[in-house]
Every structure is written in structure tokens, then in C-alpha cells.
Amino acid sequence: MSVELPATLRAAIARELEGVSRKGLAERTARTSAAYRAGKGSAGVIREADDALAYALARLPATYAACASVFEEAAARAPGFAPRRLLDAGAGPAAASWAALETWPQLAELSWLDASPQFLEIAARLAAEAAEPLRAADRRRGDLTAGGADWPRADLVACSYALAEIAPERQAAVVADLWAACEGLLALVEPGTPAGFARLRKAREGLIAAGAQILAPCPHEMVCPMVGEDWCHFAVRLPRSRDHRLAKGAEVPYEDEPYAYLLAARPGLGAAAPARVLAPPRAGKPGIDLKLCTPEGVEARFVGRRDKAGHAAARRLGWGDALD
Known part of the structure; x- marks a missing residue:
């Protein structure tokens, strides 16, 4: 199955691309990708509006597809869960918010938390003609490592592709803050790499110690049995538009996004699979x-x-x- 962006979001990206040099975007995409691979965070990579646009064109579709797959599983594991409030932590261009609204259309209050003004601005522009919760999203500029005392509480807390930018020694505190802000379900999504899985495995340990119920992908709350060079990850296929292919210098009309994830819930919200x-x-x-x-x-x-x-x-x- 291939996961495609909502029509409204595709149209919004197309509007942002009007009059923009595709060659220039491709060059920015190559530079930002190289910087991320080198270990730089968004603060050192996304410095201008066009950097955020290049990121949205190249990475938003894959992030959306991964989040959509995770939220579909969340709905299956907790069929009675009907969140009204979402905190999208480390929101970037808000791919997780779009995916969450597709899964739970009753969402009414969205909060975007990100340290990058460029990301918050492009997220708002992309949502300008979207459903009311997206248009009216509460935009909050803030560093995830600064502490969550002022974060809004939410039924659903999502943090996608953000832990990778946090120093290892500070990740546990961030996960604890995310859990404290969560009154229902916490969804963590990371790249489907050994390093991404290792971050989630550590987060899982802390969440279980804090009393969370693990809904997925794990069918238990015992010590993770994945050892050695094996790691728990999955993949989702998504179509590439012509502009998407140009930005990434790709010819294949689709890509397979590897991702790892963790769904943690307040006890009694749902049940893990056998x-x-x-x-x-x-x-x-x-x-x-x-x-x-x-x-x-x-x-x-x-x-x-x-x-x-x-x-x-x-x-x-x-x-x-x-x-x-």
C-alpha cells in the first residue's frame, strides 16, 4: 500500500513552489541532507525560508507517510481513543499533525512546538487553506530540551524525527517531559536505522518505568529481545511527485521510507497485539x-x-x- 499526501497539502506545496527555482531547491536539498547526515541539527541547517521549503518538499512526504502508518496502528490498538487535543513536539512543517487529523478527524486543538521559526512559518503557510484545526494551530517556538513545564497538555502527543537532534544524555529528560504532557497516547517516530531504534529502545525503558502501557510495536513490556545487529523497524511506500524527484535527484516514482516507532499509553487506553x-x-x-x-x-x-x-x-x- 502506498501512502499519499492529502490533496489539500499537495496543493499547498504546489503553491509554495510557484516561481521557485527547482535547481536551487535541489541544491538546497542536497546541502541540508548532507548536513543532517553529518549530525547537524535543524538550527544549523534550516536558516532561511527556502531551506524550510526544500526540506518540506524532500522530507515531508516521507515523514507524513511514516506518521500515518503509526497512527493507523494506534487506532487499531486503541479503537476507542478519540483525541481532541494534539501536541506536535518538534513539529517541523507539521507532517505529524496532518497525518493525525486524517486518522482522528475529531481533533479540535493542535499545538506546534519547534525551535525553528522557519519551520513554524512554513507549517502555517501550508495549513492556510486546510481544515480549521490546522489553520488555527497554536504555534510555539521552543527547544524540546528546555523543559516541558509550559507545554500544553494533550490527549495525543506526537514527536516524529526529533529525538535524533537531541544529545543522547538529554533524550531521557525530553521523553519524560513528553510523557508528562500526555494524557492519553504518546507516539514516537524515528528513522528506521539502528541508531533510531536504539533511541526508542531507551525511551521504552523509561516509559515502562514511569507506568506507561506499550501498545505497539511491542506485544509485551519485557526487555526488548532484539539483540546483536538486528533492530526493530518497518517501511512504508510513498509516491514521488515530479518536483519531489527533481529535489532528490531521483528517477524512481516512489520511495520506501524505513521508520521505527513506539506507542505508549496511559493504562487502560488500549491493548497490545499478541x-x-x-x-x-x-x-x-x-x-x-x-x-x-x-x-x-x-x-x-x-x-x-x-x-x-x-x-x-x-x-x-x-x-x-x-x-x-
């Missing part, structure tokens, strides 16, 4: 091989063709799916 598919299922003539995370640990499970009902169910499973 097991989770950790890798693309491998189908062969004898049957299907599944790599699962279960309460007993990481498990390799074979479903043979002779098990007609089980095989039919396994054929419908994909990487990241829950086994209910």
Missing part, C-alpha cells in the same frame, strides 16, 4: 516463513500449505502487521 511481524514474510512452495516478536521473544514460525486456514491468514500478513 505478536508482530518483524520482517517481510518469505513465501515458498512448502509454506510461509514468519519472523515474529512475541511475549516469549523473537520467534521464527513456519505456516505450511497444509494448514489451509493458517496459510490463508499468513498470506495476508505483511511486514509490521499485528497478529490478532
Whole structure:
């Protein structure tokens, strides 16, 4: 399945691109990507309005797709959850807010927290003709590491692709502040890399110690069984527009975004799945091989063709799916 930006957001990006040099944006995209890979944070990368626009063109679609996938899983794990207030922490161009509103259209109050005025400004411009909660979002300039005493409380707190910019020794305090601001569900989304997973594994430990219930992707709250060079991550496919391809110097009309995530909830809000598919299922003539995370640990499970009902169910499973 491919996750596409909402039509209103695609139109907003197109308006922002009117009269802008595509070559110039591609050069900015290359520079910002190189700076992020070198470990620089947004404060040292996004310095002008066109830097924020280049980032939105190149990265917003993938961030949106990852967040949309995570929120879809959140809705499945907590079907009675109906948030009214969202805190988008480290909002950037507010991709998580757009994705959250698609999943929970009853959201009425949105707060964007980001240290970059350029990001907050482009987020507001992109939302100028969007639904009322996006147009009226409360924009707050602030550093996530400065403490959350003044952050608004929210039913849903989202922090996507932001922990990577925080020094390792300060991440635990930020996660604690995010949890303190959360009255329902906390969603953390990071790049699907070993480093991104390591940040979430550490956050998971702190959240469990603070009394959070882990809804996904984990089917348990025991010590994470992923060891060695293995790490828990998933992928979502998204289409690339012509401008998106030009900005990234790409020819393929789609990309696969690897991401890692964690859903933590106040107790009683939902329930974790009994097991989770950790890798693309491998189908062969004898049957299907599944790599699962279960309460007993990481498990390799074979479903043979002779098990007609089980095989039919396994054929419908994909990487990241829950086994209910």
C-alpha cells in the first residue's frame, strides 16, 4: 500500500513552489541532507525560508507517510481513543499533525512546538487553506530540551524525527517531559536505522518505568529481545511527485521510507497485539516463513500449505502487521 499526501497539502506545496527555482531547491536539498547526515541539527541547517521549503518538499512526504502508518496502528490498538487535543513536539512543517487529523478527524486543538521559526512559518503557510484545526494551530517556538513545564497538555502527543537532534544524555529528560504532557497516547517516530531504534529502545525503558502501557510495536513490556545487529523497524511506500524527484535527484516514482516507532499509553487506553511481524514474510512452495516478536521473544514460525486456514491468514500478513 502506498501512502499519499492529502490533496489539500499537495496543493499547498504546489503553491509554495510557484516561481521557485527547482535547481536551487535541489541544491538546497542536497546541502541540508548532507548536513543532517553529518549530525547537524535543524538550527544549523534550516536558516532561511527556502531551506524550510526544500526540506518540506524532500522530507515531508516521507515523514507524513511514516506518521500515518503509526497512527493507523494506534487506532487499531486503541479503537476507542478519540483525541481532541494534539501536541506536535518538534513539529517541523507539521507532517505529524496532518497525518493525525486524517486518522482522528475529531481533533479540535493542535499545538506546534519547534525551535525553528522557519519551520513554524512554513507549517502555517501550508495549513492556510486546510481544515480549521490546522489553520488555527497554536504555534510555539521552543527547544524540546528546555523543559516541558509550559507545554500544553494533550490527549495525543506526537514527536516524529526529533529525538535524533537531541544529545543522547538529554533524550531521557525530553521523553519524560513528553510523557508528562500526555494524557492519553504518546507516539514516537524515528528513522528506521539502528541508531533510531536504539533511541526508542531507551525511551521504552523509561516509559515502562514511569507506568506507561506499550501498545505497539511491542506485544509485551519485557526487555526488548532484539539483540546483536538486528533492530526493530518497518517501511512504508510513498509516491514521488515530479518536483519531489527533481529535489532528490531521483528517477524512481516512489520511495520506501524505513521508520521505527513506539506507542505508549496511559493504562487502560488500549491493548497490545499478541505478536508482530518483524520482517517481510518469505513465501515458498512448502509454506510461509514468519519472523515474529512475541511475549516469549523473537520467534521464527513456519505456516505450511497444509494448514489451509493458517496459510490463508499468513498470506495476508505483511511486514509490521499485528497478529490478532
